[in-house]
Amino acid sequence: MGAFFACRNKQTLMRILKFPPWVLCFSAAILVFVVGLLVLGAFSRSFFHGRIGGLNEEFEFAKRAPLKGSGYPPVLAYWISGSQGDSEKILRLLKAVYHPRNLYLLHLDAGASHYERSRLASSIQSEMIFKSFRNVDVVGQSYAVDQRGSSALASILHGAAVSLRISQDWDWFITLSASDYPIVTQDDLLHAFTSLPRDLNFIHHTNITTLEEYQRMNQIVIDPNLYSSENTEIFEIKETRVTPDAFKIFTGSPWVILSRPFMEYCVHSWDNLPRKLLMYFANVAYPLQAYFQTVICNSPQFQNTTVNTDLRYIVWDTPPQKGPQLLSQALYKGMVQSGTVFAGPLKEGDPMISKVDDYILRRPSDGVVPGQWCLGPLVNQSRKELKHDLCSSWGSVDAVEPGPYGKKLRSSVLKLVEERQQLGQCDLW
Structure with a gap:
């Protein structure tokens, strides 16, 4: 309850100042949010690196950075x-989306134990391919997160800030949860994005128009995870606030593929718009469904860089506020034909995950997805090792070889980019 309910002991002072009690409480909650962000920034100095020495002599250390520029595939930061x-x-998802060109930052929130976090880091360190390419990191310190509150937004911004600290050579920032899964190979995805302008942002957005949407934005919520060490549920207070007139609110999907220039803008906030909106959405429920949409559509620099799609296969419950349905094998055909890149949330233990691995990704049971960079197993590997690892020797990380779906995906993405004016740029009127 923290700072907010501490305000209730100062009724006399608030009467003298002629402020209603909730005003000072609300201000205190905002202050806690700002301090929380500063603390999260400090966390970026504490994470395990997947950059371990002492490699087996059979493996060549991959020192060369991916080539960049016209004609080369992009670099994705996950x-x-x-x-x-x-x-x-998370480890299974990492192997399903792994490519030596990309960067990967893994995070377990305060709900996970220190043992589980350490075990994840140890698993990364024990994989020869991750040690060799040094492109996987695990955040070493936890903090509380509620996906319905502003702590989830702070976590995403933390991930972007740490990714920028690790490297500024990536092109797009992709957010995934442990329950998501790819339905294309990385060679297919990199091929589809190679010819695109690197400032595009794949973000589903729409301006709010209904009374119910305005009421949700005006309802004040408190996210205790900004000042608590353990995961805690958000809660509403009875007071509301007026609809803002300094900016227009946009909403959309919480899953995004955002450009590095836009993420730098959100992290550094040089014209103060992202920071001002961050303060506003600190007390809104489900800010991940509105923050990035509102920032990008109110920014003259970025509002014309949007492609109005999240490239996700999602089946929403009715009403959609209840969240997406768990995907199972019954939805496999529709998912494959959707023309999207990721799907989720997947029902754990459902055979659809194995079906995606077998028929789409061609991923071995405990290995990464083979790509053009993968030259196959080492000559002296045992049959048991071959079952789990088909990529023990490597070629160029700058070459990708798309399959039929990758070529189709490239055409559909290019069509979306060409038609984005008709699909709906930010409508500020």
């Missing part, structure tokens, strides 16, 4: 997050 019991799912 932020993969989870909570208690998600370490194995």
Whole structure:
């Protein structure tokens, strides 16, 4: 309850100042949010690196950075997050989206134990391919997160800040949860994005128009995870606030693929718009469904860089506020034909995950997805090792070889980019 309810002991002072009690409480909550962000920034100095020495002589250390520029594939920065019991799912997801060109930052929130976090880091350190390419990191210190509150937004911004600290050579920032899964190979995805302008942002957005949407934005909520060490549920207070007139609110999907220039803008906030909106959305429920949309559509610099799609296969419950349905094998055909890149949340233990591995990704049971960079197993590997690892020797990380779906995906993405004016740029009127 923290700073907010501490205000209730200062009724006399508030009467003298003629402020209603909730005003000072609300201000205190904002202050806590700002301090929380500063603390999260400090966390970026504490994470395990997947950059370990002492490699087996059979493996050549991959020192060369990916080539960049016209004609070369982009570099993707992945932020993969989870909570208690998600370490194995995160490791599986990492292997399903792994490519030596990309960067990967893994995070387990305060719901996970220190043991689980350490075990995830140890698993990364034990994989020869991750040690060789040094492009996987695990955040070493936890903090509390509620996906319905502003702590989830702070976590995403933390991931972007750490990714920028690790490297500024990536092109797009992709957020995934432990329950998400790719339905294309990385060679297919990199091929589809190679010819695109690197300032595009794949973000589903729409301006709010209904009374119910305005009421949700005006309802004040408090996220205790900004000042608590353990995961705690958000709560509403009875007071509301007026609809803002300094900016227009946009909403959309919480899953995004955002450009590095836009993420730098959100992190550094040089014209103060992202920071001002961060303060506003600190007390809004489900800010991940509105913050990035509102920032980008109110920014003259970025409002014409949007492609109005999240490239996700999601089946929403009715009403959609209840969240997306768990995907199972019954939805496999629709998912494959959707023309999207990621799907989720997947029902754990459902055979659809194995079906995606077998028929789409061609991923071995405990290995990474083979790509053009993968030259196959080492000559002296045992049959048991071959079952789990088909990529023990490597070629160029700058070459990708798309399959039929990758070529189709490239055409559909290019069509979306060409038609984005008709699909709906930010409408500020």
